[in-house]
Amino acid sequence: MSLLSLTGVTAHYGASQALFGVDLTVAEGEVVALMGRNGMGKSTTVKTICRMMPARGGLTFDGHDLSRLPSHRVARLGIGLVPEGRRCFADLTVTENLLAAARPGTWTLPGIAALFPRLGERHGQRAASLSGGEQQMLAIGRALMTNPRLLILDEATEGLAPIIRQEIWDALQRLRADGGLSILVIDKSLKELRRFADRVVILERGRAVWSGATDALTDAVSERFIGV
Incomplete structure (x- = not known):
């Protein structure tokens, strides 16, 4: 049984339809990459999963129907989001940002500091004073502090310096190696995703046009649906 399941999901921005019957599943402990060019519905x-916009179709998490739940209740079910653009609480310190989202479980302040040593070194600094890469680490740490069953990463390495991107990918690989956590990741780094994800789903114009194991993602498929 899938932990997360979307079946025939549609969504609109006003009169403009953005999703056209998207099907997507993430199993317990599975890492799924959601890919596609910009503006394709990722x-x-x-x-829609996090209930930040209305949608129609089947949308379940661990057997719970998400379609009628507000976003805060979806989060409490065990979905942790690392949003595009980081969105840290600028006036709070690193520690305060992490504690603001904390729920009981395996992930604690020492665990986040072990995963991202930079955050441990800057625990008393305001988020606004951090570099972009450090803010991204903080956004990931904040999501982990909710002790989720499913972690969603929306462009978590976008616009970062190569050395910082590698630090984040290394941390994500450690999360994967620990097992147990399901991950849905949106990213443009095909090289890293080939090593990180179990399976790939590609969206084009609001539709899932390709799905399969990561090692089945050929150069031809990549060029057709992902390449510029």
């Missing part, structure tokens, strides 16, 4: 799909 972030919209995330918004």
Whole structure:
């Protein structure tokens, strides 16, 4: 049984339809990459899962119907979101940002500091004073502090310096190696996703046009649906 399941999901921005019957599943402990060119519906799909916008169709998490739940109740079911653009609480310190989202479980302040040592070194600094890469680490740490069963990463390495991107990918690989956490990741780094994800779903114009194991993602498929 899938932990997360979307069946025939549609969504609109006003009169403009953005999703056209999207099907998507994430199993317990599975890492799924959601890919596609810009504007194809990836972030919209995330918004429907997290109930940040209305949608129609089947939308379940661990057997719970998400379609009628507000976003805060969806989060409490065990979905942790690392949103596009980081969105840290600028006036709060690193520690305060992490504690603001904390729920009981395996992930604690020492665990986040072990995963991202930079955050441990800057625990008393305001989020606004951090670099962009450090803010991204903080956004990931904040999501983990909710002790989710499903972690959603929306462009978590976008616009970062190569050395910082590698630090984040290394941390994500450690999360994967620990097992147990399901992950839905949106990213443009095909090289990293080939090593990280079990399965890929590609969206084009609000529709899922390809789905399969990561090692089945050929150069021809990539060029057709992902390449510029």
